[in-house]
Amino acid sequence: MRAHEAGALHADIGHKAPPWLRAPRDPNDLVTSLWSHTAKKNGEGALEVGGVDVRDLVAEHGSPAFVLDEDDFRSRARAFKHAFKDFDVYYAGKAFISTTVVRWVMEEGLNLDICSGGELAVALRAGADPKRLGFHGNNKSESELARALDAGIGRIIVDSQYEISRLIELAGERNVVAPVMIRVTAGVEAHTHEYIATAHEDQKFGFSITSGAAFEAVARVNEAPELELLGLHSHIGSQIFDSSGFEIAAKRVIALHARVSEELGVDMPDLDLGGGFGIAYTTQDDPSDPAQLATEMGKIVEHECRAFDVDVPRLSIEPGRAIVGPAMCTVYTVGTVKEVELDAGAARTYVSVDGGMSDNIRAALYDADYSCTLANRYSGTEPTLARVVGKHCESGDIVVKAEFLPADVQPGDLIAVPGTGAYCRSMASNYNHVPRPPVIAVKDGRTRVVVRRETEDDLLALDMGVDE
Template sequence: MRAHEAGEAGHRGPAWLRPPADVNDLVPQLWSSTARKTADGALEVGGVDVRALVAEHGSPAFLLDEADFRARARAFREGFKDFSVYYGGKAFLCTTVVRWLMEEGLNLDICSGGELAVALRAGADPRRLAFHGNNKSESELARALDAGVGRIIVDSFHEIERLVRLAADRGVVVPVMVRVTAGVEAHTHAYIATAHQDQKFGFSITTGDAFEAVALVNKAPELELLGLHSHIGSQIFDSSGFEIAAKRVIALHAKVSEELGVDMPELDLGGGFGIAYTTQDDPSDPAQLATEMGKIVEHECRANSVDIPQLSIEPGRAIVGPAMCTVYSVGTVKEVQLDYGASRLYVSVDGGMSDNIRTALYDADYSCTLASRYSQADPALARVVGKHCESGDVVVKDEFLPSDVRPGDLIAVPGTGAYCRSMASNYNHVPRPPVIAVKDGHTKVVVRRETEDDLLALDMGAE
C-alpha cells in the first residue's frame, strides 16, 4: 500500500531520534561554525541574533554564514591541494558567492545559461568556469564560447556536433571533457544517483558509447580533449563508490591511451560529498577524502600503467549546505492524536515546500531548534510543516521541540544552504525568501526577498 504523503498514522519517529537531554541545545555538527545559543535561548549566527534579523528583514529568511562558507571552501582547497576544486554552483549561487569563491581560490562549475550570467556578472574569470548539463542549448553553448569558458563537459553526440560547428564558426578551439557513466549505484536517493546505467547523464562505458565519444572529440580539430568526467551521485559519505567508478573510468582512460595514442591530461571525479542533516549522518573531512581518493586513483593508474592525470572535484553541498540555515515564524500549533495513544505536535511555519522542496521530493531529513527563547518545557515529538495547500508540505518530518512551542516563536532549520533556495518556487504564489549574509555582527542582503509586485510583473493578462 502506498504511504500517505503526510506519513503513517501512529508513527513515533525514526529509531535513531532520541529525546534530547536539553531541548534548547544545538547539535554542533548540524550548524555553521558561528551558530550558538545566547543566555536567553536565542539563536545567534555570525554574531547576529536571529530575533533582530527577523525584526528587520522578516521571515522566512535564509541566513548565510560568510565565515563558515569561506572556511569550508578553504578546507577543500587546502585538503585537496593536488586537485583542482570546482564549486558546484547548482547548490546555491549568487554574485556574492561567486566573488567569495574567486577570492578563496576555487573554480566554479555551472550548468545553465543563467548560472553563466551570474558568474560573469560577478566578474569571474571565464577560464575558471566549467559548463555542465545534459541538454545545453545552442545559444548557451555559443555564449559559453564567446565568453571563453575554461571547459565544456559534453554529454551527448548531438552536443559534440553543435560544439564543433559553433567552434568552427568562431575559429576557436574548445577545451572539452567527456561525461561518462560508470554503472555505479551510489547509496543515495534514486533521483540523485547519477552514474548507474538507466539515467539521462553522460556516455555509457559499458555500451562503448563513452569510447566512441572520446574518439569523436579527439578527431575534431575544433575540440581539445582534456579528459573524462564521472559523477556518481550526491550525499555520499564514503569513498567506496568513488573506488568502483575510478576503476572503470581509469580503465577507459588507459584504453584511450593505448588504442587512440592519446594521453588525456585530466580526470574529474565529480562531487556529491555528504553533510550532516541529522545526528545519523557522519561526513568525512576534506583532507581525509582527498587522501582516500588520491590513493584510489594512484592504485588504478599504476594497475593500468598510465600516468596520474590532473584531478578535479566538484563540492557544492559540502561547502554551502552547513553554512546556511532557514529561520521561520510559527503561525499555528496543533496537537494531533495518533493511534496507540500517541500524539504529535504539528507546528506550522510561514514557509514550506516553496523554500525547501527536498523533504517532499527526496524524503530528506532535517533537524530544527526553537530559535527565539529558552524553554523549560519537556520535549515533544513535532512535525514542522509549511503553509502550502499540500498534505506533503513538510519541512522537518520528526524532531523534538519544547512542548510549549507557540505562535510567534521562531524555528530555525540547519543545513539548508544546498538546493533549498536554488530549487525554491512560487507555489501558491508565495514570494521566495531572501538570502542574508551574516558576519561579525553585521548583515548583508545578497538576494532580496521577492514581493507580490515581482510576481505580478510577470503576469501579462491585466489591462
C-alpha cells in the same frame, strides 16, 4: 526510498520518533555538528549566527529567511582547497549561486561549475574568470554553448553526440577551439536516493563506458580540430559519505583513460571525479571531512593508474553541498500549533511555519530528513515530539518530519532549520504564489542582503493578463 507521490505524510514514517532520533536532555541545546561554525545560543536562549541574533535579523529582514554564514562558507571552501591541494576544486554552483557567492569562491581560489545559461550569467556578472568555469548539462542549448564559447569558458562537459555536433559547428563558426571533457557513466549506483544516484546506466547523464559509447565519444572529439580533448568526467551521485563508490568508478574510468592512451595514442591531461560529498542533516549522518576524502581518493586514483600503467592525470572534484549546505540555515516564524489525535491514543504536535515546500522541496521530493531548534528564547519545558510543516496547500508540505521541540512552542516563536544551504534556495518555487525568501549573509555581527526577498509585485510583473 522513493517518497510517496502524495507527499511525505503518506510515507511509512509512523507517529513515533525514528530510531536514530533520541529525546534530548535539554531541547534548547544545539547539535553543533549540524550547524555552521559560528552558530550558538546566547544567554537568552536565542540563536546567533555570525554574531547576529536571529531575532534582530527577522525584525529587520522578516521571515522566512535564509541565513548564510560567510565565515563558515569561506572556511569550508578553504578546507577543500587545502585538503585537495593536488586537485582542481570546482564549487558546484547548482547548490546555491549568487554574485556574492561567486566572488567568495573566486577569492578563496576555487573554480566554479555551472549548468545553465542563467548560472553562466551570474558568474559573468560577478566578474568570474571564464577560464575557471566548467559548464555542465545534458541539454545545453545552442545559445548557451555559443555564449560559453564567446566568453572563453575553461571547459565544457559534453553529454551527447548532438552536443558534440553543436560544439563542432559553433566553434568552427567562431574559429576557436572548444575545451571539452566527456561525461561518462561508470555503472556505479551510489548508496543514496535513486533520483540522485547518477552514475548507473539507466539515467539521462553521460556516455556509457560499458556499452562503448564513451570511447566512441572520446574518439570523435579527438578527431575534431574544433575541439580540444581534456579528459573524462564522472559523477556517481549525491550525499555520499565514504569513498567506496569512487573506488569502483575510478577503476572503470581510469581503464577507459588507459584504453584511450593505448588505442588512440592520446594522453588526456584531466580527470574529474565529480562531487556528491555528504553533510550532516541530522544525527544519523556521519560525513567524512575534506582531508580524509582527499587522502582516500588520491590513493584510489594512484593505485588504479599504477595498475593500468598510466600517469596520474590532473584531478578535479566538485563540492557544492559540502561547502554551502552547513553554512546556511532557514529561520521561520511559527503561525499555529496543533495537537492531532492518532490511533491507539497517540497524538502528534504540528508546528506550522510561514514557509515550507516552496523554500525547501527536498523533504517532499527526496523524503529528506532535517533537524530544527527553537531560535528566539529559552524554554524550561520538557521536549515533545513535533512535526514542523509549511503553509502550503499540500499534505506533503513537511519541513521537519520529526524533532523534539520544547512543549511550550507557540505562535510567534522562531524555528531555525540547519543545513539548508544546498538546493533549498536553488530549488525554491512560487507554489501558491508565495514569494521566495531572501538570503541574508551574516558576519561579525552584521547582516547583508545577498538575494532580496521576492515581493507580490515581482510575481504580478510576470502576469500579462491584465493591462494596467
